[in-house]
Amino acid sequence: MATRIVRSVAQQAARRAARGAVKQATRAVRGALGLAGERMSKVDTAWLRMDSERNLMMIIGVWTLRPRIDYEALCRRVEERLLKYPRFRQHVVEDATGASWVDTPGLDVRQLVVREKLPRGRAGGEQAALQARVGQLAMQPLDRQLPLWRFHLVEDFDGGSALAVRIHHCIADGIALISVVLSLVDGGAPPPQRRARGPAPDGGHWIAESLLKPFTDLSVKAFDAAGAGAARSLHLLDDPRAGLEGSLELARLAYQVAGDxxxxxxxxxxxxxxxxxxxxxxxxxxxxxxxxxxxxxxxxxxxxxxxxxxxxxxxxxxxxxxxxxxxxxxxxxxxxxxxxxxxxxxxxxxxxxxxxxxxxxxxxxxxxxxxxxxxxxxxxxxxxxxxxxxxxxxxxxxxxxxxxxxxxxxxxxxxxxxxxxxxxxxxxxxxKLRFLGATLEQCMFWxxxxxxxxxxxxxxxxxxxxxxxxxxxxxxxxxxxxxxxxxxxxxxxxxxxxxxxxxxxx
Missing domain, CATH: 3.30.559.30 (Nonribosomal peptide synthetase, condensation domain)
Incomplete structure (x- = not known):
């Protein structure tokens, strides 16, 4: 019996050592190839790979502003505020095991903030012309050699300006992008200083972390106390030593998970x-x-x-x-x-x-x-x-x-x-928010x-x-x-x- 236990422990230790050696070797190879960077999470990698000829995984937004805003002023605001987020100055490098966020050398903000001219005389007027252009942009792939976002400025639109925004879903979801928007507007602030992160956690870690966090107000409105109870209960899956007192709740939750x-x-x-x-x-x-x-x-x-x-x-x-x-x-x-x-x-x-x-x-x-x-x-x-x-x-x-x-x-x-x-x-x-001195009149996204x-x-x-x-x-x-x-x-x-x-x- 003791021999089997010792053998099992030794085998587990050997497997952990082998996995560690593989990870070190992978990091060394990636560094030698110039692919050093922050690993993309598994969830974000899934969104990156979901692009297809029929659907691109971009969040598309449109702002209408009055009075008009200036292109050069927009470039300065983007450089001062948006590029403070590392994701917006990094491009994606894919490899056999996933993808990494890598700083883009020599990045010029004017590569990412572009001017647009709408055709005149279109049936339905300026709004129809803008809608048609946004539809085209929704199926125009983003250049993978640059960060996966673009701003498209129509300087003269309906007595003001229009700003179309394309951001790949692998960068962030809609709730996170609200935080980005609030940092860009007049009176906004850059993101908090964050400590350097190690390699992106694997999926299991992120699942456990998500389950440990209480639902936000948006989630609570949809799922109420039972959802929060589920989050607390699923923590037991990550830490079985939490105690037997949660066994009944865990059993109930296991039944619910099976049903869902x-x-x-x-x-x-x-x-x-x-x-x-x-x-x-x-x-x-x-x-x-x-x-x-x-x-x-x-x-x-x-x-x-x-x-x-x-x-x-x-x-x-x-x-x-x-x-x-x-x-x-x-x-x-x-x-x-x-x-x-x-x-x-x-x-x-x-x-x-x-x-x-x-x-x-x-x-x-x-x-x-x-x-x-x-x-x-x-x-x-x-x-x-x-x-x-x-x-x-x-x-x-x-x-x-x-x-x-x-x-x-x-x-x-x-x-x-x-x-x-x-x-x-x-x-x-x-x-209503203000942006570069103009009022953000309408805000749409798809x-x-x-x-x-x-x-x-x-x-x-x-x-x-x-x-x-x-x-x-x-x-x-x-x-x-x-x-x-x-x-x-x-x-x-x-x-x-x-x-x-x-x-x-x-």
Whole structure:
């Protein structure tokens, strides 16, 4: 018995020594080849490799500003503020085992901040011309020899300027980029000084760290106390010595994880609609005038629903109305949307990277009655509270980053093949911001879609309003503006019906 124990310990020690030797040798080879740099996390590597001919993994944003801003002033602000973040002055070098962030020698900010000229006389005016250009930029790959972002300035747009932004998703998620935006605006500050980091932690470490952190406000609104309980319980998986007192909670959580895993793997196919199919790789984007946030809050309060319930009900109604207009009756149909859920404290957003999971939400696009539809959305959102699916999705992305690209595509295809849209809801600043002396009037962004997903819907609260944006593959949705144009009427119907309900006793 003692001999077997000694032999086992010796074997384990030998394996650890071998792994250490391999890591040292790999670092030495990479250093000799000039590839020294910070290793990219497994999750960020998965996003890097998700680029395809049909979908590029870029977050696209547009600012409209009044009065106009100057190109040289923009270059100076980017150099003073944005380049303080290491990620924005580094390019990516891939190798057989992953990728690294490497400082870009001789970087000139004017390589990354470019001037744009919109064609004149286009039908629909300047906004249509800007939307068309943003659609082109959404499928224009970023040069891998430079940092994976670009600013495109239209100096003269609608009495001011427009700034289009492209940032690869491997740099950061939407919540982290809000922190970047706040550092760029007037009165903003550069990121906190950070100590030098060692090699990027492996996926298991990041999963454990994410589970140890309490959900941020955005996550709590979606998953409430059960989600936080799940985070505390999963810590036991990382530290079995935490004690037997957590065994019952761990058993409950294990049961829940098994159920949530099965739900993810066994998701039924979406209803067949014009929005589901094979993308062709041409993008169209659209946005509308924002809706007042106070009115949305008032409707939600009157119906005992959350703001998210109201917004997602309007999204469902707008998509259903669009399909009716295209001769595709949505009655009895529903589509699945992947909704990102933040997994990190907001105070750590400046560290960038991707720290979010995904939860599948089935939208009842076939319910035409706005009141019936919002209560169905609320019921489905309630059913997701306490789900561990965001954590499982994060784990899947981590595993995907360990695989070669064909295997990664196959794994992630399990999600994209059963999904019609990606919907992101990001809380922005409550007051309008100023940038280089100009007022940031409108702020829009569009999320990337992976695999065969052809529709992205973005919801951003900013300056007391809520802004909707849609990006779509031209083969599946050639006129996304028609979806956008249905948002305001859908909210108006919900608002009128709310006012008509018998609230009093008499």
């Amino acid at each position: 895993s099965a739900a993810l793997l066994l998701m039924p196919d979406d209803s067949k609609t014009l929005l589901k199919g094979q993308p062709e790789g041409r993008k169209r984007v659209a946005w509308c005038a924002p809706l007042p946030l106070d009115e949305i809050k008032a409707v939600g309060k009157a119906l005992n629903c959350s703001i998210n319930d109201v917004l997602l009900s309007c999204v469902s109604g707008a998509i259903g109305e669009y399909l009716r207009g295209q001769g595709d009756d949505p009655a009895g149909k529903e589509i699945r949307a992947m909704v990102p859920v933040n997994l990190r404290p907001m105070e750590q957003a400046w560290k960038l990277g991707n720290r979010f999971g995904m939860v599948p939400l089935v939208l009842p696009i076939g319910i035409e009655n706005p009141i019936e539809r919002i209560y169905e959305v609320r019921r489905r959102m309630e059913a997701l509270k306490g789900s561990t699916q965001p954590l499982l999705a994060f784990a899947v992305l981590t595993v995907a980053g360990l695989l070669v690209k064909p295997a990664q595509d196959l794994l992630l295809g399990l999600f994209s093949d059963k999904t019609t849209a990606v919907i992101t809801n990001v809380p922005g600043p409550r007051e 999320v990337p879609q992976s695999g065969n997903i052809g529709l992205g819907v973005s919801i951003l609260s900013y300056g007391g309003n809520v802004q909707f944006g849609v990006i779509a593959d031209a083969a599946l949705c050639p006129q996304p503006q028609k979806i956008i144009d249905a948002f305001a009427p859908e909210f108006a119907k919900l608002s009128w019906l709310t006012l008509m309900l018998p609230w009093g006793d008499g």
